[in-house]
Amino acid sequence: MKPLLLSILTGLACSVSSLHAVEPEQLEVPLEPLSAEVELGVIATTGNTESSAVKGKATIKQDFREWKNKYQFDALYKRNTYEGDDQTTAQKVFFSAQSDYKLSPENSSVFVYGSYTDDRFSGYDYQNTVAIGYSTRLFADQDSFLDYNIGPGYSFNRTNEGELDDAFIVHLQMEYEYNFSPEVKFTQMLGSDVALESNKNTASKSESSITSKLRDNLSMKAAYNITHNSLxxxxxxxxxxxxxVTLIYAF
Structure with a gap:
């Protein structure tokens, strides 16, 4: 991982840890000290063309009285073999960390966010983002909710040719969830780092998914993901x- 990303995420972690240390009594009664989900899918084909693909994702959440944290890791790898010729056709790693300071019980908060993307076939050596801003829940009822984040930020990118492509951005993120039943839910995730200059790259992503619970801690998820770079x-x-299509284990 690039030194820039390490310094960003290390600073984020240290700032959150120091704030917790100032008010240790709030750690004694956490709302949800730790929850996590691990997601994995494997596809393999044989015959005239052999291929294999692995998709993995891990999400860790912490929820304290005044703070909540979210860490996410996402990876994709795909390889094809045809007439003895091996070729990697997809190789992508994404990591993000967000820490929110709660402003009220109604799901409003201010946040600090950092992310790192290494997509071998995007034309970029790496894409980093840091942002601060405001997040809230626009609405919620018995079956659904809609959350959003918005705030200014900065992107640190480098192309495969070694050219730097840095820009001021507006960081946007939305999450919608609808529960058809206690066992089945639909989730829509949208995120975009919108460059403020027309000649800079705007990176966006979307995930639409249906998740069905198989057992208490085990679910199956069908998802459609889109990644877009404006340049x-x-x-x-x-x-x-x-x-x-992946399996999810929650703990």
């Missing part, structure tokens, strides 16, 4: 999409 590098496609 095309080296004649590459601006948009990538992935359809996946």
């Amino acid at each position: 095309s590098l080296d004649m590459r496609e601006k948009t990538d999409s992935i359809t996946s």
Whole structure:
């Protein structure tokens, strides 16, 4: 991982840890000290063309009286073999961390966010983002809710040719969830780092998914993911999409 990302995420972790240390009594009665989900899907084909693909994701959440934290890791790897020729066709790693300071019991907070993306076939060596802002829940009822984050930030990007592509951005993120039943839910995630200059890259992503609970801690998820970069590098496609079916274990 690049030194820039390490310094960003280390600073974020240290700031959150120091704030917790100032008020240790709040750690004694956590709302939900730790929850996590691990997601994994594997696809393999044989015959004239052999291929294998692995998709993994891990999400860790902490919920304290005045703070909540979220860490996310996402990875994709795909390899094809045809007539003895091996070729990697997808290799992507994404990591993000967000810490929210709660302003009220109604799900409003201010946040600090950092992310790192390494997509081998995007034309970028790496894409980093840092942002601060405001988050709240627009609405909620018995079956659904809609959350959003918005705030200014900065992106640190480098192309495969070594050129730097840094820009001021507006960080936007939305999450909608609808529960059809206690066992089945629909989730829509949208995120975009909108560049304030027209000649800079705007990176966006979307995930639409249906999750069905199989057992208490085990679920199956069908998802459609879209990743879009507004600037095309080296004649590459601006948009990538992935359809996946994975198993999720929660603990």
